[in-house]
Amino acid sequence: MPHDPLRIGLVSISDRASSGVYEDQGLPALETWFAGVLCNPVQFVTRLIPDEQALIETTLIELADAERCALILTTGGTGPAARDVTPEATLAVAHKVLPGFGEAMRAVSLKYVPTAILSRQVGVTRGASLILNLPGQPKAIKETLDGIFAAVPYCIDLIGGPYLEALPGSIAVFRPKSALRPAAE
Structure with missing residues (x-):
């Protein structure tokens, strides 16, 4: 049985990287992580944008509604600094908030x-899209995804995604027995 194709929206939110002050590391880190984890054929839809709430909102809406990305991940903009507005933008476009x-x-x-307590990351759904705010640094992106991804596939099942x-040997995805597909023979 072939694996369902998947569209993943990746949004790196950084004033400096989007203006060319330094090279973005978030988008390549995300693509590398998924290459080592998913069986599904993946098409990435990437955006590199500044910390502007209206632009973040517009980008998330585009990736969910027009691009039909089942999973949308943001990196950056989740701290307490004045320019960190990713959670506000994400909540503004959400249909349901998933506090867990x-x-x-x-x-x-x-x-x-210990500074993880300063993070304001959120997880939400918008239609058939799951949107998660991740940290901005590649090491932290990997650590976070390694820790939470087991629940992501079933969430995407529940909202109508692929x-x-x-x-094998990557992430142990969890689904209730009733949600498992029969193994291919």
Whole structure:
């Protein structure tokens, strides 16, 4: 049985990277992580934008509604600084808030850095899209995804998205027995 194709929206939110002051590292880190985890054929829809709430909102709406990305991940803009507006933008476009994702992401990060308590990451749905705010640094992106991704495929099932499958030996995806697809013969 072939694996469902998947569209993933990746949004790196950084004033400096979007203006060319330094090279963005978030988008390549995300693409690398998914290449080592998913069986599904993936098409990435990427955006590199500044910390502007209206632009973040417009970008998230475009990726969910027009581009039909089942999963949308943002990097950056989740701290307490004045320019950090990613959670506000994400909540503004949300249909449902999933507080457990923010709680879990902070819990994962607290294993590595005490400043994880400063993060305001959120997880939401918009239609058939799951939107998650991730940290901006590649190491923290990997740690966070390693810690929470087991729940992502079933969430995407529940909102009407494709059936995500992990490569053997990568992430142990969790689904209730009633939600498992029969194994291919």
